[in-house]
Amino acid sequence: MDDDNNRSTAKNDPTQAEGKPKEQKGEGLKSNTKARRQICHRCNRPLPAACICEALPEVPIKLDRTGIVVLQHPHELKIKNRSIPILELCLDDSSLGLCVGRRFDKELIDPKIIEILEAPDHLPVLFFPPDNDEKDVISLIEAKKIINDKLPEGGKVIIVALDATWKYAKEMHRANLQENLYPSNLIRVSLQPSDFPKDWVSGRFNIRTTPKKGESTLGFMSTVECIAWAASELGGPNNSKDLFATLMKPLDLMVAKWNAFCKQPKVRKTKAPQKKRRRDEYESS
Numbered sequence: 001m002d003d004d005n006n007r008s009t010a011k012n013d014p015t016q017a018e019g020k021p022k023e024q025k026g027e028g029l030k031s032n033t034k035a036r037r038q039i040c041h042r043c044n045r046p047l048p049a050a051c052i053c054e055a056l057p058e059v060p061i062k063l064d065r066t067g068i069v070v071l072q073h074p075h076e077l078k079i080k081n082r083s084i085p086i087l088e089l090c091l092d093d094s095s096l097g098l099c100v101g102r103r104f105d106k107e108l109i110d111p112k113i114i115e116i117l118e119a120p121d122h123l124p125v126l127f128f129p130p131d132n133d134e135k136d137v138i139s140l141i142e143a144k145k146i147i148n149d150k151l152p153e154g155g156k157v158i159i160v161a162l163d164a165t166w167k168y169a170k171e172m173h174r175a176n177l178q179e180n181l182y183p184s185n186l187i188r189v190s191l192q193p194s195d196f197p198k199d200w201v202s203g204r205f206n207i208r209t210t211p212k213k214g215e216s217t218l219g220f221m222s223t224v225e226c227i228a229w230a231a232s233e234l235g236g237p238n239n240s241k242d243l244f245a246t247l248m249k250p251l252d253l254m255v256a257k258w259n260a261f262c263k264q265p266k267v268r269k270t271k272a273p274q275k276k277r278r279r280d281e282y283e284s285s
């Protein structure tokens with residue numbers, strides 16, 4: 001078994017935070033740029049170029065009718081421009097369960113995550129496209145009807161998401177299925193175009209992957225976009241559509257700041273690949 005499999009983390013574990021502040025003491029002669037780097041204490045992103053605090057809610061949001069569980073592939077922790085930290089910044093501890101790993105393995109996952117998934121008054125809903133010819137996958141509209149019938153009085157819908165590249169997410173999903181690790185009452189949802197309004201803004205998180213011309217952008221939705229839309233649709237009257245707009249604000253600012261930075265003139269030449277070089281400069285600015 002991989003030694004980095006299924007490490008569970010508390011929501012605010014600073015070791016999981018994006019752009020974790022680096023110790024600046026003695027970073028050495030060869031790291032003058034890093035020594036100058038200032039990190040925002042709230043969003044853990046470099047100041048001022050990448051800070052997104054102005055777009056965050058004043059206080060963390062507490063979800064009423066929904067909870068969120070994210071299984072995050074260990075590889076995601078190495079990626080700088082991730083969307084999940086936005087959820088960690090916007091939601092309170094009781095609304096988000098984040099664990100790092102490849103499977104919902106009871107032996108290795110934080111027991112609190114398993115408790116959330118298996119509580120009798122919780123109804124877990126996995127958002128993941130059908131793999132191969134899986135047939136038990138329904139749209140969000142169809143899921144709402146089932147949820148209305150099945151959700152116990154005062155219960156919660158638990159939005160379950162796998163946070164990984166498409167390739168890794170498929171591996172995670174297959175492993176969970178093959179080892180029967182999903183909750184037995186799990187509802188499987190694949191978001192369909194009909195689940196969105198006509199004025200839906202697609203492909204807003206274009207930092208990491210941009211669809212090719214003519215290609216559907218639904219499959220390129222970031223984890224946060226998917227979760228935010230699901231929570232706003234399933235959350236009930238206390239978590240209205242405002243929730244989606246609130247969660248998109250910091251995401252949009254993150255993308256805008258990245259795109260603005262990319263338009264700046266190049267400041268130096270290195271042998272690093274261009275994409276990586278620009279990200280390194282961004283992180284150091």
Ligand SMILES: [Zn+2]
Pocket residue numbers: 040041042043044045051052053054
């Ligand atoms: Zn900040």
